[in-house]
Amino acid sequence: MEHSFKKFLQEIPDLPKGKNSSVHFSPARFIKAEEQAVMLPAKIENIIRFTIEFLSMLGMRPSYCLRMDTANYKIDYKEIQINSGVKDERDIVWMKFTQDGYLGVVATSNDVNFNMPDKKEQYNIKKHGKWAYNTSGIIIHHLNKKWNDTFVLIFPLINIPQGLERGDIERGIGNYLISKGVPILDFYSHNY
Secondary structure (H helix, E strand, O other): OOHHHHHHHOOOOOOOOHHHHOOOOOOHHHHHHHHHHOOOOOOHHHHHHHHHHHHHHOOOOOOOOEEEEOOOOOOOHHHHHHHHOOOOOOOEEEEEEEOOOOEEEEEEOOOOOOOOOOOHHHOOOEEOOEEOOOHHHHHHHHOOOOEOOOEEEEEEOOOOOOOOOHHHHHHHHHHHHHHOOOOEOOOOHHHO
C-alpha cells in the first residue's frame, strides 16, 4: 500500500466525538449535512470510478461494483459472498442515494436498509432499547429528501490487505470520495 493513501484510512480531523457525534444530542451532523446538500451531487459513474481507484491503490483486485436492484429484489448477501469470493458476507461496502442523486451514506456490512422517519417527532423514538431510526435516515429526513430505494451500489472487498479490516476500507473510501469533492450527506458515518 502506498504511503500517500494511508491518510484516507485515518479518521477525519473534525470528526464529532461523544454526544456531538449523535443526531439525538447535537446538531453537528445536521449542520454538516446541510453544507453537503448545497453542493452539486456527484455523478454515480464518478463515485464508482473513484471507489475502484481507491480499492486498486490498496491492491484490492479485482475491484468492481455491483448495482443491485432493490425495488424488486431482496439482497442475497450469501450469493454475493459466493460469487465475489469475499471471505465473509459482511465484507462489502455499500452506498445508497437520495432520489435527487446525492450520495447519502458509505457503509459496510450486510445491513442495507432504507430506514427513515416520517416526521421529526420520530427521531428519538426507541424500540426494544435501541433507536428506531438510523442516523443516515434521520439526516435525509432532516434535509427534506427521500431515499432512492430502487438500487444500491455494492463493492465486494476482495483481498483485504493484511492489517486492515472492512471498517478501515469503508473509512478510506468515504474519505477518498470527500477528497475528490463528492458530497456525502451523512458525511461522518464511514468514520465511526
